[in-house]
Amino acid sequence: MVRTSFHAYYQARQLEQLSQEQFVPVFASSDIQIYPFQIAAASFALRSPYQKGAVLCDEAGMGKSHEAMLVINQKWLEGCSRILLVIPNVDLLQQWTEMLERFYTVPYVVLTNREQWRQNTSPDTPNAFIQDALVITTYDFAADNEDAAKVVNWDLAVFEEANALTGVYQEGNKQAKALKRIAGESFKLLLTGTPIEKNIMDLYGLIWFIDETLLPGEKEFLARYLRRPENYPELSSQVSRYCFRTLRSQAKRYAKVPERVLMTVEYTPSSQERKLYELLNAYINYREKKAFPEMDPYDLALRLLGLLGSSTAAILQTIKGVIKRLEQMENTQEELAQWQEIQAVAESITQDAKATELLTVLKQGFALMKKVSAKRKAVIFTESVETQKMLQRLLSQEYTTLSYNGSTDYSVIHRFKEEGEVLISTDNGAKGFNLEDSAFVIHYDLLYNTLKMEQRIDRCHRLGQQCDVLSVAFIDKNNFADVRKLELVNKRMLVTNGVFGITDDVLGGFTDDVKGAFPVIAQRLRSKAQVEQDFQCTLDTYEEDNRHTVAAAEDVLFTTFTKELADKVKLSPQYIDRKAQELNNALWEVAKWFFERYNEKNTDCRFVIDESRRTITATTYDQLPVLFYYWTGSRNRPYRSQKVYGMSKDFKPKAGQITLSSVIGRGILHELECSDTGSLTVPDIEEPCEIGLYSVTLTSASSRTEQAVLCGRTESGKVLDEDACKEILSLPVQDCTQEGHSAPHWLKRGSRPHGLDELVPTKELLAAEMEKLSPAQADEMERMKQRVAAEKAALSWELNALDSQVQQAQAELEAVTGDRLKRLSAQKRVTQLRQEYMKRQESQFFDAMRLDVELEEKIKSFAEKEKLTTKVQREFVVVIDKNAKENN
Structure with missing residues (x-):
């Protein structure tokens, strides 16, 4: 309960900074029901300050508009007032405004024609796109008024039915290009239920709209992915960062994914x-x-x-x-x-029993691979680098063996595909690599994590694999650690079928007789020809369903709402309801304080507060008063009072509803003021003390957070932490005096140092913020690396295309017989192409070096710009004693 101006001010500062508790204030400010997948989608979109945009592509009817409003509200609460919502037509716009009126309190302005433009301009603000509100417009109106719209530095630009923008990379799509220019450097949120309407190039256009540098060039992308679903897993590592899709149901995909056959070898140690x-x-x-x-x-x-x-x-x-x-x-x-x-x-142990069993497994397994027409290749996963080194020495005596542990580059994987027989990898190789050339996976070491076990197998058991995959694991049932790993894997597999996106087991086929088990395995492992034949039968059986085969395969490109993701959503409906009630109770107390102070200081209007109905009504006025001025981004604008305000969810009009996101709610929090110093008489306090309120702002080039911090010290010198200060401020106050300058937060001035200043935990706050930002920064640096990798791949693609021309010209030369002139001409073309190839190859080498140098500089510059700086503002200091102190 608010008791003094210091209490009210502190509570206002807390409420104003609640944007840090993502989405809770949004729900407190709206009248919508919470769904975990909506929280997951909005969290996905806002997970990093370095992300340039996201595509929310749920199936129709799953609530993309509410997901977008969660993002809009969150940005609004964080102080981003330049938000643009672009909708294809007025009919859809109407649907959005109805939703806003019913559920939300973010102010909005509609601009779809010249009359609305005129209503929202003034001599001081001739550009109607400059508003301290959500601006809603249509594709046509925005594009027709591009010059005015792109003047605004939008914080967030939301595009409904964004499938209309997929042709933005094409030369003739003028409207999409205009809208991209308008969006500028804003965060772009694209909404579409059909991210791939015609083909994979639709998705290319959506990502290109967000940032044209995220994917390879159009020609390379077209050649690599168009009608090539087998390459989509490769693409998903990039696209799934930007696309979130919730399905009504996860339909079975009718793509050729062979079976996996499992064997778990129970070996006996020496x-x-x-x-x-x-x-x-x-x-x-x-x-x-x-x-x-x-x-x-x-x-x-x-x-x-x-x-x-x-x-x-x-x-x-x-x-x-x-x-x-x-x-x-x-x-x-x-x-x-x-x-x-x-x-x-x-x-004294010269060779492990497990290593001996591995030699038998490889010999038997390679014989079986030959029988089913699979390549003589096996991928072995270990947890320990020392184990990897030991196996490298052992297996190199008989097989072409390569090792990968993340410390080498991709050339090891390339060599394995080209010439290797055995690849020994730590779990660094279980992420992202396509190893479908091998149909033989060996878990030399078990893991506790089922998903990581699945990732290992998925290197080989994936789209593009032509054979059934043999997966072999080793276990010592007398080793406590191995048994515990087995227990955890089985426990997680039994949670529910496919909750983690795993549709197959990762362990099975237990045996202590390797040689005896392989004949049984041979009966289950189908040949390459049999896999193809069975797949064709499946296509015939499900002919009607398989008209959508590609569409089903394309689902791998998107981040989907799985049980695993649902478990990460910590905002339960019960928590939201309880927390929203707490926030709204606190806001009501601050609002009452604001209007009570207005009644004390002014005579032009009296506001009547009805506690039972939670309404505040203006009475006895000639004209409704101006309560405060607020900054629109270009000038200060007066805010004139409504006739009545209310806190209930169904309060009408929405402009009068007091919420954290409404203009009146934000204005009250922003304008509430208190003195720099003062004293409180608190009879129940144990020892006199001083308590200070500080605002600590942490800023980098891409992020800014602000936190209210309480610090205190007793008369005897005991330091009071945040909780102790809160407890003292919650005690009943008998008397309060204010001294010094009184101002709202945004007008607080610096003053002389105070003894409490040294207690502000800036280092701890800095460390906590860095811990939050570090994963996002690492992800951004990885994106920079991927961008360079894509540029290098484009160079290789050009070189490969030229190589193909050389090979074709050589073939044409060899086909010429008898015609000497024609042969000379063909020979000349081959020579020219080879010379061009050599030049291009040399150029590619130096271009790749240049890209690496530029990348290093970019990462260094990024790290420098993203260093956090701190600014500490003292808001007030109060002396608290049992007895009132006499003024000097």
Whole structure:
């Protein structure tokens, strides 16, 4: 409850900064029902300050307009007042205005004709697009008035039925190009239920509208993806960053995705390996462990026994590290002797039993691959780099073996596709790579994470794979860590069918007899020809359904609302309702304080406050008064009072509803003022103290956040944290005095340093904000790298196209017989093309080097610009005592 001007001011500052708790104030300011997928879509759109736009492409009837309004409201609450909503026609515009009137309190202006233009201009503001409100217009009106519209530096531009913009990259599409110029550097939110109406180039146009540099050039994109659904998974890594799609149902896709066949090998460790396990287990259960003094036995078991389950090489590296650490510590002779014994046993193991089983699996598996016409290629995944190195040494004796752990470039993957037989990869290779050349996946180490296990298999079990995929895993059922991993994988798989987007199991076919199991596997693994034949039968069976085969395959391009995503949505309906009520109660108290103070200071109008109905009515006035002035972006505009205000969700007119996003609500919070200093008499306080309110603003080139912080200190010198200050301010106040300059937040001036200034936790706030921004910054730097990669790919595409011309000319030359002149002409063309190819190849090399240098500079510049700076503004300091202090 508001008690003094200091309390009211503090509450106003809190409410004004609630935009940081994303979407909660939006729901408090509107009358809509919350749906998790709408929160997920809006969160997806606003997940990064560096994102230039998003495409919300839900199926019809799933609420794209409400998702857009969540984004609009959130931006509005964050202080972004330049928001443009562009709709194809007036009919749809009417639907939007009806929705706004019914559910939302963001002010809006409609501009679709000259009369509306005239009504929203004045001699001081001749451009009707400059408004402190949401501007709603049509495609035609905006394009026809491009010069006026593009003058505005829009914060957010929303386009309904954005499928009309897909031809923006084409030369003749004048309207779409005009709308893109109007949107400028704003965040662009595109709404469409049909992101791909004709073909994949529609999607290209939508992304191009957001940022023409995000995807490869038109020709390259066309050649790579048009009518090539098998390449869509590759494309999805880029497109899914910008597209969010919620389906009414996840229909089964009728694309040729072969089956997967699973085998889990239960191997038996050697006697020496078992002895090593027992020694480690005994140490784990040892009461006092100086090498791991703070580690829980359960966690230590998972760590050490997990490394042992990977390989002796992996655990040996840790053993040596522990011994080195113990040698530098005092009074560790007994424990050191234990670890030295463990090391001796580990070093006596010349080859792991699991590695021996792997050799058998590879031999049997490659024989089976030959039988089903699959390539002689296998992908082995390990968790440990040491295990990877050990396997590299072992397998290189018999197979062309390559390793990938993220420390090398893509050339390793390319070499594997061209000439390799075995690729040993850490889980860095389980993300994004297309390894459909291999139909043989081996989980040398199990994982706790089911999704990551699925990602491993998906490198091979994917669109474009021509054969059934054999997936083999290894497990030691007597190893605690392996058993725990198995339990977690099975538990997660049983949650619900496909909740994580997994439609197949990741483990199965348990056996302790590898040689005996392969004949059984051979009965299940279909040949390449059989896979194709079965697929054709499926096409015949589902002929009607498969008219939409490509459309179904295209769904992989979008981020969809899965159970996994739903679990990340923390805003439950119950939480929203409770929190919205709390916010609106606080806003009502601040609004009452504002109008009570107006009644005290002015005689031109009296506002009657009805607590039971939560209304505020203007009475005894000749003319409704101006309550405050607000900045429109170009000038200050007076805000004249309504006749009546109210807090209820169904209050009419909407312009009189007091919410966090309404003009009156925002104005009250913005204009509320208090003095710089003062004193409070609080009889229940334990010890006199001082409490200060500070605003801490954190700013970078792309982000700005502001937070109200309370700091305090008792008379005896005890520091009061935020919670303690809040508790004291919640106590009943007997008396209040104000001193110094009284002003709203935006007019607060700097003053002399105060003893409480040093208590403001700027470092902690800075660290917390950096923790939030770091993933987005990393994502933006990755996007820069992908953009350069796309430019390099375009250079390669041009070179490959020229190479194709050389090959074609060579073929034409070889086809010429008898005609000497014709042969000379053909030879000349081959020579010219080869010379051009060599020049282009050299040019490509230097262009690629230039791109790498430019990328390095861009990343460096980006990091510099995005460094956060802090600004601390002291709002007020109050002295709090049991007894009123006499004024000097």
